[in-house]
Amino acid sequence: xxxxxxxxxxTLKDGRQVYINGALVDDVTSHPxxxxxxxxxxxxxxxxxxxxxxxxxxxxxxxxxxxxxNRIWELPRSHTELVERRKALEAWTEIHxxxxxxxxxxxxxxxxxxxxxxxVFEQYDPARAAAxxxxxxxxxxxxxYLTYVIINPQADRSKGANEQSDPxxxxxxxxxxxxxxxxxxxKMLATGGIMANEVFVTCIQPxxxxxxxYAVSFVIPMNTKGLKILSRKSYEQNAPSVFDNPLASRYDExxxxxxxxxVKVPWDRVFINQDTAMCMRQFHxxxxxxxxxxxxxxxxxxxxxxxxxxxxxxxxxxxVVGFPQVKEILGNLAAQSAMVDAMVHAMEIKGGMYGEYxxxxxxxxxxxxxxxxxxYPQVITxxxxxxxxxxxxxxxxxxxxxxxxxxxxxxxxxxxPTTSSEGRVKFFKLAWDAVGSEFxxxxxxxxxxxxxxxxxxxGHSFRSFDWDRCTHLVDQMLDSYSLEEQLSETKIAAE
Numbered sequence: 001x002x003x004x005x006x007x008x009x010x011t012l013k014d015g016r017q018v019y020i021n022g023a024l025v026d027d028v029t030s031h032p033x034x035x036x037x038x039x040x041x042x043x044x045x046x047x048x049x050x051x052x053x054x055x056x057x058x059x060x061x062x063x064x065x066x067x068x069x070n071r072i073w074e075l076p077r078s079h080t081e082l083v084e085r086r087k088a089l090e091a092w093t094e095i096h097x098x099x100x101x102x103x104x105x106x107x108x109x110x111x112x113x114x115x116x117x118x119x120v121f122e123q124y125d126p127a128r129a130a131a132x133x134x135x136x137x138x139x140x141x142x143x144x145y146l147t148y149v150i151i152n153p154q155a156d157r158s159k160g161a162n163e164q165s166d167p168x169x170x171x172x173x174x175x176x177x178x179x180x181x182x183x184x185x186x187k188m189l190a191t192g193g194i195m196a197n198e199v200f201v202t203c204i205q206p207x208x209x210x211x212x213x214y215a216v217s218f219v220i221p222m223n224t225k226g227l228k229i230l231s232r233k234s235y236e237q238n239a240p241s242v243f244d245n246p247l248a249s250r251y252d253e254x255x256x257x258x259x260x261x262x263v264k265v266p267w268d269r270v271f272i273n274q275d276t277a278m279c280m281r282q283f284h285x286x287x288x289x290x291x292x293x294x295x296x297x298x299x300x301x302x303x304x305x306x307x308x309x310x311x312x313x314x315x316x317x318x319x320v321v322g323f324p325q326v327k328e329i330l331g332n333l334a335a336q337s338a339m340v341d342a343m344v345h346a347m348e349i350k351g352g353m354y355g356e357y358x359x360x361x362x363x364x365x366x367x368x369x370x371x372x373x374x375x376y377p378q379v380i381t382x383x384x385x386x387x388x389x390x391x392x393x394x395x396x397x398x399x400x401x402x403x404x405x406x407x408x409x410x411x412x413x414x415x416x417p418t419t420s421s422e423g424r425v426k427f428f429k430l431a432w433d434a435v436g437s438e439f440x441x442x443x444x445x446x447x448x449x450x451x452x453x454x455x456x457x458x459g460h461s462f463r464s465f466d467w468d469r470c471t472h473l474v475d476q477m478l479d480s481y482s483l484e485e486q487l488s489e490t491k492i493a494a495e
Contacts, residue, residue, distance in 0.1 A: 012038060
């Protein structure tokens with residue numbers, strides 16, 4: 001049975017230890033810092049479980065006798081199946097406009113990509129491979145929403161995890177027995193963790209000799225004993241009106257630091273145990289890293305369309321859409337949006353087989369990451385230029401409309417050739433929340449760094465590019481003539 005929104009929300013009432021503003025949260029589904037965003041995630045599951053969307057959003061599990069699962073867990077065996085999965089991810093993303101960066105489809109893509117690379121895990125340790133295979137099926141069949149924490153606390157970044165003043169700052173193994181591992185320390189950044197069922201814990205940063213205790217890979221429920229979830233400031237809680245902050249009030253997926261206070265992880269949830277090389281291989285020797293970031297580019301593609309809508313409606317609302325300089329800005333934005341769209345399709349068309357599975361093209365994915373990291377802040381700046389003071393010259397809150405005198409003044413001062421004064425205010429409140437609010441600023445930071453610093457994505461692009469094909473062309477041209485031939489021709493010409 002496909003999970004509904006109410007069913008997912010019910011799973012979050014599990015006693016997880018979430019802290020915000022100095023206090024322990026009793027129930028994330030009703031707390032003012034999280035409840036609307038939790039409800040927004042519920043709407044994703046309502047959408048996927050609607051009878052009219054079953055073919056779009058789900059697929060039949062092979063050999064299951066007709067059981068179906070969300071396409072986020074699908075393992076495509078052809079270009080056609082990859083495209084069908086992408087259409088489902090697009091449809092889900094359109095519900096939140098791309099503002100849930102760690103929606104359920106992201107980490108599901110990572111785990112699915114790891115499962116595609118199961119032989120890599122079998123070569124490493126058959127028992128850990130079996131744990132991964134069992135977990136993939138369990139998460140798929142129970143429609144789990146996963147987040148992940150794959151980055152170590154920043155602290156002194158000139159030092160390794162084992163060189164910090166506190167060796168237990170970074171989550172690592174402090175004990176191992178027949179039941180499993182005991183983990184102590186912190187990891188970041190559990191985006192979406194408040195609304196997730198479980199968390200995938202590992203390290204994507206390169207680890208060196210001496211850092212083996214931190215080189216683990218495992219999954220645990222968010223309500224595991226000893227797991228403390230330290231929430232950042234809630235933009236939702238500080239945006240009580242949907243009218244004034246339509247995005248922050250409903251799509252603040254939250255970010256959190258996780259602290260593992262001697263958390264016990266059973267062996268059937270452990271995929272890697274203290275192996276620095278394998279921590280890298282789980283991402284880059286399998287399709288995991290490509291598959292999870294392909295999902296991120298699909299999400300960004302939809303988000304760019306949303307921002308293009310903001311751009312066009314800004315120009316129309318201000319009555320400047322016919323200005324040549326505005327058309328120039330809009331034309332450039334349209335080209336940037338089309339580039340993101342084209343690169344997603346190129347990843348698919350240039351994709352190839354990894355064993356029995358069809359996966360997106362690795363270098364096209366990394367090229368897209370490099371370019372879009374730089375692109376997003378440019379788009380935000382262009383939207384600010386289009387809007388000018390319209391983004392900030394707005395009524396203080398929706399309450400101003402309840403005051404007859406203020407409402408009359410709003411009608412006089414908030415005019416537009418295409419909409420009413422109320423419509424103008426409503427639109428620019430949305431535009432501000434997408435472009436200039438604290439929520440929007442967090443999104444700019446997220447889009448610039450969720451895949452790592454720019455030098456990291458450029459490094460992936462460098463390593464995955466087909467340099468030999470390019471240098472072959474240069475060699476071919478160099479081989480088409482020689483010094484001796486040229487000297488001979490020069491001598492003949494001189495005679």
